[in-house]
Structure formats: C-alpha cells, structure tokens
Amino acid sequence: MPKAGSGPSLDGLGMPLWLVIELTYKCPLKCPWCSNPVDFDKYRNEMTTDEWKALLREGRRLGSLQLGFTGGEPTLRNDLDELVADADQLGYYTNLITSGVGLDPERIRSLKRAGLKQVQLSLQSCDSEVSHKLTGLEVWKHKIEIAYALKAEGFPMVLNVPVSRYNIDQTEALIDLAADLGVEYLEFANLQYYNWALVNRAELLPTREQLLRSEAAVARARERLGKRLTIYFVVPDYFDDRPKACMNGWGAIHLTIAPDGTALPCQEARLIKDISFPNVREHKLDWIWRSSPAFTKFRGNDWMKEPCRSCAEKERDFGGCRCQAFLLTGDASNTDPVCRKSPHRHLIDDIVSATAKRREQGIEEPLIMRDRKASVAT
Amino acid sequence: METEQRLSPDDIMELHPNFHFRWEEPQRAHVLLYPEGIVKLNDSAAEILEVCAQGDLSIAQGSAVLASRYDHPPIEAEIMQFMELAYAKGWIRPKS
Ligand code: SF4
Numbered sequence: 510m511p512k513a514g515s516g517p518s519l520d521g522l523g524m525p526l527w528l529v530i531e532l533t534y535k536c537p538l539k540c541p542w543c544s545n546p547v548d549f550d551k552y553r554n555e556m557t558t559d560e561w562k563a564l565l566r567e568g569r570r571l572g573s574l575q576l577g578f579t580g581g582e583p584t585l586r587n588d589l590d591e592l593v594a595d596a597d598q599l600g601y602y603t604n605l606i607t608s609g610v611g612l613d614p615e616r617i618r619s620l621k622r623a624g625l626k627q628v629q630l631s632l633q634s635c636d637s638e639v640s641h642k643l644t645g646l647e648v649w650k651h652k653i654e655i656a657y658a659l660k661a662e663g664f665p666m667v668l669n670v671p672v673s674r675y676n677i678d679q680t681e682a683l684i685d686l687a688a689d690l691g692v693e694y695l696e697f698a699n700l701q702y703y704n705w706a707l708v709n710r711a712e713l714l715p716t717r718e719q720l721l722r723s724e725a726a727v728a729r730a731r732e733r734l735g736k737r738l739t740i741y742f743v744v745p746d747y748f749d750d751r752p753k754a755c756m757n758g759w760g761a762i763h764l765t766i767a768p769d770g771t772a773l774p775c776q777e778a779r780l781i782k783d784i785s786f787p788n789v790r791e792h793k794l795d796w797i798w799r800s801s802p803a804f805t806k807f808r809g810n811d812w813m814k815e816p817c818r819s820c821a822e823k824e825r826d827f828g829g830c831r832c833q834a835f836l837l838t839g840d841a842s843n844t845d846p847v848c849r850k851s852p853h854r855h856l857i858d859d860i861v862s863a864t865a866k867r868r869e870q871g872i873e874e875p876l877i878m879r880d881r882k883a884s885v886a887t
Numbered sequence: 888m889e890t891e892q893r894l895s896p897d898d899i900m901e902l903h904p905n906f907h908f909r910w911e912e913p914q915r916a917h918v919l920l921y922p923e924g925i926v927k928l929n930d931s932a933a934e935i936l937e938v939c940a941q942g943d944l945s946i947a948q949g950s951a952v953l954a955s956r957y958d959h960p961p962i963e964a965e966i967m968q969f970m971e972l973a974y975a976k977g978w979i980r981p982k983s
Pocket residue numbers: 536537538539540542543544545580581582608631879
C-alpha cells in the first residue's frame with residue numbers, strides 16, 4: 510500500500526502527479542490491517558481493460574507522472590502486463606505494489622518487457638511462522654524467492670513492511686534481511702488505523718517502548734549501511750504530537766481509482782460515508798479532479814475550522830488526515846485528533862493507554878482476518 | 888544519509904540507472920523519476936545533469952562546455968556543489 514504523503518511537500522501545479530489504480534480488491538492474503546474497505550466484497554464491478562486504458566490516457570492529460578498498480582493483489586488481473594505496457598508508452602513511471610503471490614520468474618520477465626520500472630514487495634516478517642499468522646497463508650518462502658527473482662531481473666525495489674506490535678521487535682533482523690536481499694529501499698510503514706487495521710487496532714498497536722527501540726535500530730542501521738540501503742520510517746501518528754501532512758493535502762497531488770472506477774483523493778477516503786465520490790465511468794476525469802464537490806471539499810484551507818484556521822502550521826500539515834478526523838470525531842472537517850491542539854486529542858491518548866494496559870495484563874484476542882466472510886459480516 | 892560526498896573535477900559521472908531524467912511538458916520542466924519519487928529540476932540543474940552526468944565528460948570538461956554557452960556562465964564551484972548534492976542524493980554515480 511502506498512502510504513500517506515510521507516515525502517516533502519511537492520507543488521504539483523494543481524496536477525494529480527500521483528495516480529494509484531487499484532485493479533481489484535481480490536487478494537488471497539488475509540492481512541488484518543488491509544487498507545481495502547471492510548465491505549470490499551460489495552464492490553465486484555471491476556473496470557475492464559479498455560476502461561483502465563481510457564483512464565490512463567485521461568490521467569496523462571491531467572499531468573499524472575507516477576503510476577502505482579495496486580489492489581487487492583494487482584497480479585491477479587491477467588491484463589496487468591498489458592496495462593503496464595500501455596502506461597509505459599504513455600510516459601508514466603510505473604510502480605507495482607504487490608504481495609508477490611501472483612508472481613513467478615516468467616511473469617516477472619514479462620512485466621520487465623512491458624516496461625515496469627519498480628516493484629514494491631510487502632513482507633510481514635523475517636520469520637515464516639509470524640508471517641503465516643499475520644497473512645493467514647504460508648507465503649514467506651515464496652516472497653523471499655520472488656524478492657531474489659525481482660533483483661535478478663534488475664528491478665529497483667522497495668521492501669514494504671507493515672509494522673504492528675507483532676513484528677516491530679524484528680526491526681533489526683528485517684534490516685539485515687533487506688540488506689541481504691540487496692533491495693534499495695526498506696520501508697517500515699507503521700500501520701495507519703483505518704479500515705481493517707481499525708477493526709484490529711487493540712491487537713495491532715505497538716507500545717511506545719517498542720516504537721522507541723525500533724527507531725533506535727533504524728538510526729543505527731542508517732549509520733552502518735549508509736547509501737547501500739535507504740530506510741524510510743513512517744511514524745505511527747498516534748505517538749506523535751502533530752498529524753502527518755496527509756497526501757500532501759486533499760486533492761493536491763494524489764488521485765486513487767478504486768476497482769469499480771470510483772475516484773478518491775486517497776485509498777482510504779471511501780470510508781468517509783457522507784461524501785459521495787464520483788466515478789470515472791460516469792464523469793470526465795478532468796471534471797472529477799478540478800471541479801467535483803468531493804475533490805474540492807477539503808482542497809486548500811478555506812474549509813478549516815479552529816484550531817487549524819488560525820494556526821501557523823496549516824500550510825505544513827494541511828490539518829492532518831480527513832479520514833482520521835471522520836473516524837475518530839465523526840466529522841471529516843475537524844482537526845485531525847492526533848494534533849495536540851485538537852480538542853479531541855484525548856481520544857488518541859486514551860487508545861494508546863488502554864492498549865498499553867492490555868499488553869501489561871496480557872490480554873490477547875484473535876485477529877479478525879480480512880476475508881470475504883468477515884467482509885460480508887460488516 | 889545525505890552526508891557530504893566529495894567529487895573531483897576529473898570524475899566522470901553518469902545518471903544512476905534507477906533514475907529517469909526527462910522533460911515533462913505539463914510541468915514545463917525536467918523531472919527525475921524514481922521509485923516512489925519525483926523531483927522537479929530548475930533549468931540550470933537540468934542543464935548541468937544534461938552535460939555533466941552523461942558518462943562521457945568529466946565534471947571539469949562539462950563545466951567548460953557550460954561556460955562556453957553563456958556570457959555569465961555558472962561558475963565551476965557552483966556546478967561542483969550541485970554535482971555533489973546530486974551524488975549524495977543518489978541521482979548520479981561515478982561511471983565505472
Ligand atoms: S494488505 Fe494484505 S490482504 Fe490487503 S491487499 Fe495487501 S496483501 Fe492483500
């Protein structure tokens with residue numbers, strides 16, 4: 510999953526520089542933090558190859574440059590290779606975000622031929638047992654083989670580790686593994702608590718002590734490995750005093766298209782149930798991006814309430830994440846409750862201390878795995 | 888990570904193969920594209936990369952080419968400073 514804008518702010522001149530297309534919500538894995546909607550099973554009406562191709566053209570016309578193929582598991586779509594080739598010809602820099610399950614050396618070569626530039630492979634653990642527990646499948650060994658096969662084909666790679674309390678203590682070992690595999694980038698994506706991750710939050714949230722140890726291990730490794738391995742560390746915002754500059758601002762540079770053609774300012778935005786998001790099957794992308802009520806709703810800072818409205822930092826963090834504000838305060842136009850200036854910050858502190866208490870008392874409940882059965886039940 | 892990286896005027900540099908450098912019409916600018924990243928370059932930065940990071944000329948030779956193009960050319964020290972920054976960021980590497 511691409512994470513919320515962790516990079517420096519970038520002026521896109523009003524263009525959706527970053528286009529993310531979720532080819533399908535289907536996935537054989539059952540990660541209990543999956544960023545797909547909890548009711549993903551309702552959306553079965555996937556875009557066709559031709560519809561995606563038309564969308565890719567519209568995206569380039571609007572100035573999109575970076576293109577992420579994701580899902581679900583994008584390799585489940587047989588037309589992935591064809592779409593990559595099309596996108597490459599249109600001038601996109603193409604990224605594949607995958608769990609590796611649909612890949613084998615033959616498919617990897619085919620994607621390379623199609624012009625794919627980069628692969629982001631998820632890895633949940635340095636240990637196959639933990640990986641099994643967290644994904645619900647025996648996939649660890651296959652993922653490692655795929656990592657080697659991707660390197661053999663010369664792909665630059667990001668190894669993406671979704672971080673929860675179950676694997677955060679493996680930080681050091683995961684760094685060693687990434688260095689052995691020879692990947693260029695290792696990303697510790699501390700989970701953001703939306704959708705499935707929110708359902709399982711009490712089980713997934715690490716403690717502050719775990720986080721500090723992990724950060725220290727990253728700092729040591731950066732010193733030791735220098736340029737050989739670039740390590741990104743996405744801070745879990747519950748432990749921060751300021752919110753992240755989510756997506757570089759709503760409708761600023763990011764555009765996600767869901768499997769059914771729904772256009773979203775970020776992959777999670779669908780969870781804001783009181784906004785109706787436009788669909789590329791019904792509207793021109795140009796209108797969706799520039800003028801639709803959904804994309805203009807939180808663009809810029811006219812929509813802000815206090816304390817953001819009069820805050821000097823609003824140009825830097827854009828008031829944080831709209832999805833988080835909606836989920837935790839019930840109103841997407843509130844200040845992100847992660848911010849210490851938010852009147853709702855106590856909600857975050859309560860969650861952190863309640864989880865710490867659970868850990869002390871050794872309370873543990875089964876994870877609710879992402880699958881159709883659990884989805885239908887929502 | 889982006890610690891100072893010293894280069895010498897005799898070094899011959901090339902773009903790192905994981906970085907794609909090209910003109911992007913909608914931005915009216917040169918861009919560097921790489922895994923999960925975009926850098927928009929100003930005109931002089933793009934021109935330095937175009938001349939000094941193609942794996943043929945040394946930095947000193949490239950600087951001389953740039954100097955011959957202008958009445959008030961960018962001075963070699965500035966070019967060197969930019970090349971070292973680009974090297975520290977991993978955009979370019981010594982030609983092997
Ligand atoms: S997070 Fe896990 S379950 Fe969800 S799409 Fe990715 S690999 Fe599949």
